[in-house]
Structure formats: C-alpha cells, structure tokens
Amino acid sequence: MKAAIVGASGAVGQELMRILAERNFPIDELVLFGSSRSAGSVYEFKGKKCEVRLLQHNDDFKDIDVAFVSAGGGTSKDFAETITKYGTVMIDNSSAFRMDDDVPLVVPEVNAEDALKRPRGIIANPNCTTIMMVVVLQPIEKLSHIKKIHISSYQSASGAGAVAMAELQQQYKELIETGEAKTISKFPHQLAYNVIPQIDLMTDNDYTKEEMKMFNETRKIMHSDVRTSATCVRVSSLRSHSESVWIETADPITVEQVREVLATAPGVTLKDDPQKYIYPMPLESAGKDDVYVGRIRKDLATDNGITLWLTGDQIRKGAALNAVQIAEYLIEKGDLK
Numbered sequence: 001m002k003a004a005i006v007g008a009s010g011a012v013g014q015e016l017m018r019i020l021a022e023r024n025f026p027i028d029e030l031v032l033f034g035s036s037r038s039a040g041s042v043y044e045f046k047g048k049k050c051e052v053r054l055l056q057h058n059d060d061f062k063d064i065d066v067a068f069v070s071a072g073g074g075t076s077k078d079f080a081e082t083i084t085k086y087g088t089v090m091i092d093n094s095s096a097f098r099m100d101d102d103v104p105l106v107v108p109e110v111n112a113e114d115a116l117k118r119p120r121g122i123i124a125n126p127n128c129t130t131i132m133m134v135v136v137l138q139p140i141e142k143l144s145h146i147k148k149i150h151i152s153s154y155q156s157a158s159g160a161g162a163v164a165m166a167e168l169q170q171q172y173k174e175l176i177e178t179g180e181a182k183t184i185s186k187f188p189h190q191l192a193y194n195v196i197p198q199i200d201l202m203t204d205n206d207y208t209k210e211e212m213k214m215f216n217e218t219r220k221i222m223h224s225d226v227r228t229s230a231t232c233v234r235v236s237s238l239r240s241h242s243e244s245v246w247i248e249t250a251d252p253i254t255v256e257q258v259r260e261v262l263a264t265a266p267g268v269t270l271k272d273d274p275q276k277y278i279y280p281m282p283l284e285s286a287g288k289d290d291v292y293v294g295r296i297r298k299d300l301a302t303d304n305g306i307t308l309w310l311t312g313d314q315i316r317k318g319a320a321l322n323a324v325q326i327a328e329y330l331i332e333k334g335d336l337k
Helices: 011-022 073-084 108-116 128-141 162-178 209-222 255-263 316-332
Strands: 002-006 029-034 042-045 048-051 066-069 089-092 122-124 146-155 227-235 241-249 268-270 291-298 305-312
Touching (some): 011 029, 011 316, 029 048, 066 316, 128 209, 128 255, 128 268, 128 291, 128 305, 128 316, 255 268, 255 291, 255 305
Parallel strands (some): 002 066, 066 089, 089 122
Antiparallel strands (some): 042 048, 146 241, 241 305, 291 305
C-alpha cells in the first residue's frame, strides 16, 4: 500500500508518522507533501529517509491509496479533486467537509460503517473535542438516549498548533525575565497564567465556531437529535484537552451502569475512584491513545442527569490516531488495499 501525508511538517503530520510506525500500518511506501516552506525537508520513517514534496496540482497522487490530509481547510478544499481524482481515499483533518451531506464524518468507535459510503472519496475527521466526547458518550447512549449535553472544555495550547505551543512557552519566558508577556499573536490575549473563554471565531449567536462544531458534529456522528451547548476555553497547558460534561438522558440511568459500560468501552480508560482522589488529568493522557474518564456522578440539578470528566490527547485521538483508525477499518473491511 502506498500512503501519503499532506502537511507532514505540522504537529498532526508528525504525529501521523509516529502512529503509522507504532501501529505497523501496512505501508510499502510513504509519500510526504507540504507547502513551499516545508518542501525539501527530510524525515525518517521506519529507518528510511522521506523528503517532503511540494504539494501541486498534478498527478502525484495517481498511485496513492490513502492520503492523510492535515494542512488546513483552505488547502483541503483547493486540493481535494487533485488528491481524489485517481481513486485515492482522502482522510481529511480539517473542518472543510465535515458538515457536507456527501462526506462521512467518522469516529471508528461510534460510526465506523459510515466511512464505507463516500461518494466524493473523502472522509472527514471530526473536531478534536467532539471526537473525545462522543467516544465516551456512545456507550452511554446505548443505555438511554442522550437528549441534552452541556460541556465546558479546557483546551491546551497545542490545539492551535506548534506555533501556539511555542508562543505560550515564550510568554512564560518573557514573564519570568521581564514581568510582561510581549509575544501575543496566535491567541487573542495573553495565555500564560490565564484562560481564554474563546476558541475560534465568534458566530452571530455569540457561540464560537468551535462550540457550534460540537453541536453539529455530535448530531452527525451519533445520528442523533441531541442538543449540545458548549463553552470552549483555552488553558495554559501544552498538551491534552479536558472536558466537563453534563448529560440528560431520556430514562433514568445509574452511576454504576455508566461505570460498567465505560469500563469495557473501546477507546476508553476508566479512572474513577473519587473517595481516593483518583481521576484522570491531562498530564497522564498526553501521548496516550485512549480517552480517560472519571468523576462520574449523578447530576444534582437534573433528574435524569449524569456528570463526568474526561481528558485525552487531542493530537493523537483528537486528530492523527482517529484518522489512522479510519484507514485501519477500511483495510479490515477490504475497502482499502
């Protein structure tokens, strides 16, 4: 099999290379593509040197079976036809196609079979916060239909890319050395020693685009009429996102039932012993594949309510790993060879 990574030099592109190697993904040849800025860079994959090619409108994808694309929505839209015209399966990490009716939006633990129907040859990878949440909520949905979700996210700097991580580290350096953070460009405000209750641009209803992604994407992935109200917050950690989630179900369910289904759920690690102060934190989920969940309890404000806390590595499960798992599913079903 011949695979490609578009956006190979970015944080997700680099993570894709690591995950493909770790999982021994069946690749005969890996081809890397990037912008003029990264073209010519050389990376090692399984002991072989791979030089980044310039992404162009040509026939470079003619013999490529699957392309993992993580170069931003503009690039995805511009190059989708070039990438797919010879039958390459395009697994796209941007938001460009997520809500298109003819593009499946897939989290393998939830709706893997949707990936088999892709009339345009494109499969969309959901937003990172949505991915982590639905992995945890799908097993609960099987207990009783989830009617409403309230969620507050605590999203690390790496969710905005490698440049954002560097900016946060630079801000801390400046504050220690001069008492003032002068480098503020990737974020709308100083992030060091701060939290910013805005991720992505504001929409007309005063929810951000990130928050509306959680509303719309959750419905599409779970094939549900669930309503989600989100507040997405940038926090001054480097890696892994966390979420406080409140759900209301159609029928009453117990904390014990929720713990039981999550203990065996695919892609989930249950860490929940509150009386011993055992619960998941982003420090331990960083670099891990699973979404960690704990602090499961009955919601005191809603009769059929459950409250929980989750954390996961948004570069891995929130992006790169989910994309690779989609491709692995296609291979398993004989849909990608």
